[in-house]
Amino acid sequence: MNYKVVFKQLGVLVFLVGACMSTSLIWAFLDRKEEDFGQIASAFLLSIFICIGIGLILNFRRTQTKKMYRKEAIAVVSIGWFLCGILGALPYIFSGVLAPLYDGWFSICSAAVFESISGFTTTGASIFPEPESLPRAILFWRSLTHWLGGMGIIVLFVAILGEAGSGAKHMVISEVPGLPDEAPRPRIRSAAMLLWNIYVAISVAEVIALNLQGMSIFESLCHTFGTMATGGFSTLNGSIGQYNNLGYEITIIVFMLLAGTSFNLYAILLGGGWRRVLSNREFQIYLLIVLCAVILLTTDIILDGPEEYTAGKALQDSSFQAVSIMTTTGYGTADFDRWPDFSRWLLVLLMFVGGCAGSTGGGLKVIRVVLFFKILSLEIASVFRPRAVKTLKIGDRPVDKSVRQNVTAYLGLVLVIFFLSTLILFILHNDYCMQKEDRINIETAFSSVAATLNNIGPGLAMVGPTENYAFFSAPAKLFFSLLMILGRLEVMVILCMFMPSFWKKE
Amino acid sequence: MNYKVVFKQLGVLVFLVGACMSTSLIWAFLDRKEEDFGQIASAFLLSIFICIGIGLILNFRRTQTKKMYRKEAIAVVSIGWFLCGILGALPYIFSGVLAPLYDGWFSICSAAVFESISGFTTTGASIFPEPESLPRAILFWRSLTHWLGGMGIIVLFVAILGEAGSGAKHMVISEVPGLPDEAPRPRIRSAAMLLWNIYVAISVAEVIALNLQGMSIFESLCHTFGTMATGGFSTLNGSIGQYNNLGYEITIIVFMLLAGTSFNLYAILLGGGWRRVLSNREFQIYLLIVLCAVILLTTDIILDGPEEYTAGKALQDSSFQAVSIMTTTGYGTADFDRWPDFSRWLLVLLMFVGGCAGSTGGGLKVIRVVLFFKILSLEIASVFRPRAVKTLKIGDRPVDKSVRQNVTAYLGLVLVIFFLSTLILFILHNDYCMQKEDRINIETAFSSVAATLNNIGPGLAMVGPTENYAFFSAPAKLFFSLLMILGRLEVMVILCMFMPSFWKKE
Ligand SMILES: [K+]
């Protein structure tokens, strides 16, 4: 491990966070007539100065060598995410918006870190019971963290600076799982640029679409950040449902689906390969799963759901929630915690499927689920035909053996983390919480773990779509922060940090 | 697929079931002064005649060829288990013990099949709310199905008849997972004999141990069958806890631990290899997990549990329940559903771990869990060291590559079945159940699936240790029967039957 290079790169990353933070000053300035203007503006200025200061310290030593290998790239990505999470929490702390909600600095800091990491990892689980009461500068920063984390802040950093050397490729791959591995080194910067350009272009389209229908520029921006990053933070207490506007809902459904699609497909589309896009197996199955989920949810709600539902309303809410949960966005138009248990459990399953590889969505990713079922059918056939040659294919392309091992191990790993984290959560929350009524049951525990590990946001019961994560104990909030980063970076990259051999100097 | 050979072997298996059933006549005869003697005796005689009749039909055609290959062996094992399950249900149906509990023949038959398959698969989930009120002949048959299914009725059949040809090995391996694969064909009969001799010897020891402490011969036999098979059917409404006898509890803890140990180890022990037994990695980790679970459960109950618990009582109940759940026996001395949620979730995790490979216990098996964590740490290391050679070892012995793929696929498969079955259960139960209060919630659903798929018996909430499975709808009972057989035969063997290529004539 070459620590100097790692520090240097982290320093540049911290500058970038500071630069992004300064955009919130615009909203603070527009609201300069509010009485809290002074405190908000100074909170952001102080946060930006701290970022610059830390950036300078990390860049202090001159390093000649620019050589970054796989290990250094992994270290930058994983440490970088924790660092962004902590620095992104500063505006919440300094602005004083948490002071009325929490007692003591440990509670305030853990809540702020939770909110910041929930933003960057595009989870969208919030500790603010009433976002509407927050100043616009804070709301903007909250949604901006989604947008930066969605396509990957380190991908942005490679795109802008393009100086990370041979490690850049590993960094980009670690941050946007599912990107083709074959891109040669000199092209990684242009690949990163292309990804961000597509991301910006679709985002602009959504802002315009929402604004033309009457949503304010500020809210259009915030909701676009939340949609395109599959994040889920809203500016309203009641999320998208509060608008009660079918046009907004359809627009957001479309853009959530776009955000959950592999960004490679857009690059192919730009090259005119629309046939290849339509015949992409993962894309087809992704749409098929959404369709089946909508049909099952609608039927179940009509047959067994709350009485106020008409068939049309059931279809409308099912479509929105199926897409919102499957793409791991987490926006809400209905309290699905009041739906029948079949629907609630189906949504838990959708949480694990997630979006396509190479999209901004979380979860296991559609392609892994497809591969897993293909591997299983080969394994079952090998019970009675042990000597048959087994080749795994997606469409017409054979799949590499190492991918095969990796897919089953990853799926098992995520489920094991899910089971064990639920157990740990009981220790971290139930033993620390003051009020008896704040104690969580098994349903709350496993669904909150599923919702954070898969970067969804809302879960069931006490973390249902009309609830929030404010009541969790401070240690539980920090544990959720770890789970969110584990989910965002697909576990393996973060688990490297727990292997002693990773840190050895070579 | 050579159907003739399959039918012939199934015919012999059916004769064996009839022969075993006749032992229950002894208890019917001993209770000849009871008023229901005539009905019970004729129920068993009728069931035995049906077994003989079906056996004769299946054996009717003369078959010259004795050649059995892998496919035929798998077909005999999987069809054989369903057949045993159905024939084993006949005494419950004919004796009329279900008539006061259920309406209509479909309800009665599905309940009887559930109870019979729960017996053979050593699950021990019951549809009798009050076993104490049942005649002894029925109780004995119920417990005997455990004992026959524990070591494997097809293994017994190979041991006694030893005529199954080259397919015998595949049958034995399919039924007792974890047996060494290397045994050559002529020795498979003696291997099967040895397994059954060890099983009988330890069972005799337990009957004597319980009887010397004052338990009646009948109850000692039934509880021994339940212990050695890791089954869990009791003759009492309140399971082992109803005796309130520390001596019985300690005896049963010891024999549950013995039943959850690989029977290969006893064979090695007979050969004088006690050093090899003590240094067996799976055995060490098995005991270690039990020890950790007891410590965690005891601590949690003392800190957070119901107020009536003293430290001593907490240790006593924790030890019994940890061993009972981990070995997948399911005997109860405490209502663990009233324990804190940490303990309840820990028990769900233990359900999945299960006993050692080659034991009568269910679950994933300790060795698979150990291998899975080893595979994961290799996979994580390969993220930052992709070219390093990875060899997987257990103790000093390297593990084959195919085993590696198989372990991760199996673990993923079981968890996927678990998630999907929970969803299916909502459709099969909630839409068919008449009373609103019989509808199940998510906790009941997933814990009943976990408890049947891993062959445990009791789960949480409405299937907790003081409850039973009587309230489930008939389709749900049949679905549970499928899950129990899937769990007992380790899934893959049964899933073969769902592959069209399995049934092709070659
Ligand atoms: K989200």
Ligand SMILES: [K+]
């Ligand atoms: K059992």
